[in-house]
Amino acid sequence: MTLWDLPSKKLAVITKIHNDLYANVIERLSEMGVEEGRDVQCVRKGPLGGPVVLQLGGSIFAIEQDLASKIEVAPHA
Template identity: 55%
Template sequence: MGENTIINLTELKENHEGEIVLIKAGRAATQRLNEMGLVPGTKVKVVRKGPLKGPVELEVRNSHIVIGYGLASKIYVKIV
């Protein structure tokens, strides 16, 4: 996968970074993500992924946040 490849956040490997390009979620979920700082243009790093579609730990602007797999699956990133 190249640098301009857009993938689902759940596909991004641990210790890899991506830039959010699209959030395909309803209004409430999008607002929740926005409040956590997850908006298009934001760089995120996958720190850890739980087993069996478990939660995803992200590093965003020097902070760590954990979101569920379902919510993470609504976020699309380009690899950076």
């Protein structure tokens, strides 16, 4: 499942970030804390394919659908 597929209010762990992204995008995601093994929660999704709002620790970010679909997650049991 990708971060884009994660339902609102659900907690998951990041399992993989696809490496077909530009190096500066991967670096920026890392600066935001988006890394494999981190817990992430989908706060909400924008309407009509708008950005997904996610929470990592105490920080909240919004990322676009095309980027969220390249981040794989596994839901917490």
